[in-house]
Amino acid sequence: MGEQKIRIMDTTLRDGSHAVRHQFTKENVRQIVQALDEAGVPVIEVTHGDGLGGSTIQYGVSLVDEMELIEEAVKTSKRAKIAALLLPGVGTKKELMQAKDIGIEMVRIATQCSEADVSQQHFGLAKELGLETVGFLMMAHMLPPEELAEQARLMESYGADTVYIVDSAGTMMPDDVSDRVDALRKVLQIPIGFHGHNNMGLAIGNSIAAIKAGALNIDTSTRGLGAGSGNTQTEVLVGVLSRLGYETGIDLFKIMDAAEYIVNPVMHDQMIINRDALTIGCMGVYSTFLIHAKNAGEKFGVDPRNILMELGRRKAVAGQEDWILDVAAELSEMKG
Numbered sequence: 001m002g003e004q005k006i007r008i009m010d011t012t013l014r015d016g017s018h019a020v021r022h023q024f025t026k027e028n029v030r031q032i033v034q035a036l037d038e039a040g041v042p043v044i045e046v047t048h049g050d051g052l053g054g055s056t057i058q059y060g061v062s063l064v065d066e067m068e069l070i071e072e073a074v075k076t077s078k079r080a081k082i083a084a085l086l087l088p089g090v091g092t093k094k095e096l097m098q099a100k101d102i103g104i105e106m107v108r109i110a111t112q113c114s115e116a117d118v119s120q121q122h123f124g125l126a127k128e129l130g131l132e133t134v135g136f137l138m139m140a141h142m143l144p145p146e147e148l149a150e151q152a153r154l155m156e157s158y159g160a161d162t163v164y165i166v167d168s169a170g171t172m173m174p175d176d177v178s179d180r181v182d183a184l185r186k187v188l189q190i191p192i193g194f195h196g197h198n199n200m201g202l203a204i205g206n207s208i209a210a211i212k213a214g215a216l217n218i219d220t221s222t223r224g225l226g227a228g229s230g231n232t233q234t235e236v237l238v239g240v241l242s243r244l245g246y247e248t249g250i251d252l253f254k255i256m257d258a259a260e261y262i263v264n265p266v267m268h269d270q271m272i273i274n275r276d277a278l279t280i281g282c283m284g285v286y287s288t289f290l291i292h293a294k295n296a297g298e299k300f301g302v303d304p305r306n307i308l309m310e311l312g313r314r315k316a317v318a319g320q321e322d323w324i325l326d327v328a329a330e331l332s333e334m335k336g
């Protein structure tokens with residue numbers, strides 16, 4: 001039986017940006033924010049899939065400037081906090097200040113799980129700006145629990161109000177999740193969050209494992225719209241948590257309708273665990289590489305799974321999208 005309220009942060013308009021190749025329009029944002037806000041979703045993240053400043057050739061160019069999308073979200077939301085993601089190096093302090101001026105109330109500062117130290121200045125500025133701050137430790141399966149806890153403690157010391165364990169590859173098993181939440185709980189004074197991907201069909205199960213281990217914040221996407229085979233599905237998690245007796249403050253029928261009638265029509269593909277997504281989960285590869293690997297596979301005539309397997313062997317991480325074409329070219333040459 002649940003004791004505490006679980007805060008759901010919906011990332012349909014940020015992680016989902018990967019799945020629609022960053023082609024969201026202002027009308028998409030207005031409709032989705034209105035529906036999620038009315039359903040009672042407390043936090044809605046709106047940014048390019050790779051965070052502020054992500055609209056580039058390397059990561060994918062946005063159809064509409066993310067600052068316009070963020071402004072539309074702020075204008076539309078009556079209750080939900082609008083959040084933005086920031087990867088230090090992809091986004092800079094300039095974009096953070098711009099997003100704050102537009103009206104975000106939260107920034108989620110994301111680093112490779114072993115590189116929390118690059119985020120110190122960004123947390124400092126975010127606190128100066130009066131923003132709620134979330135630390136986002138990506139590819140969190142790549143560090144053992146105690147070392148991940150050390151990184152989380154660094155982010156807490158920089159000013160993080162919450163720290164997330166981010167299963168960017170959707171490769172974790174439930175025990176991997178609970179071991180990491182346990183380790184963070186032993187060293188942190190602040191709440192813990194979990195961000196899952198469904199490449200092994202475990203996003204919901206892993207989110208429940210995180211909650212049972214003490215996480216109070218869970219990332220979700222409506223209809224699961226996100227990188228790879230998508231994220232923990234908002235409406236499904238709300239249903240599961242209501243069965244388990246946890247409070248989310250979200251109306252189940254309204255979030256179901258948001259998924260069915262608002263998000264579903266804008267999706268390029270349904271979120272299924274296809275061969276490429278399953279390969280990503282098995283190999284522990286960064287979910288956002290999926291679409292890039294498919295494009296490179298078509299360009300060089302190689303199976304995207306072979307590209308993803310090699311990227312897994314090389315332990316490629318966020319920001320190394322440029323390796324994808326190199327690997328595809330090498331595999332193509334080897335094919336002769």
Ligand SMILES: C[C@H](O)CC(=O)C(=O)O
Pocket residue numbers: 015049050051087110138139166167168169195197227287288318
């Ligand atoms: C920039 C990434 O898409 C952040 C994220 O959602 C993940 O690592 O998962």
Ligand SMILES: [Mn+2]
Pocket residue numbers: 015168195197226227287
């Ligand atoms: Mn993600």
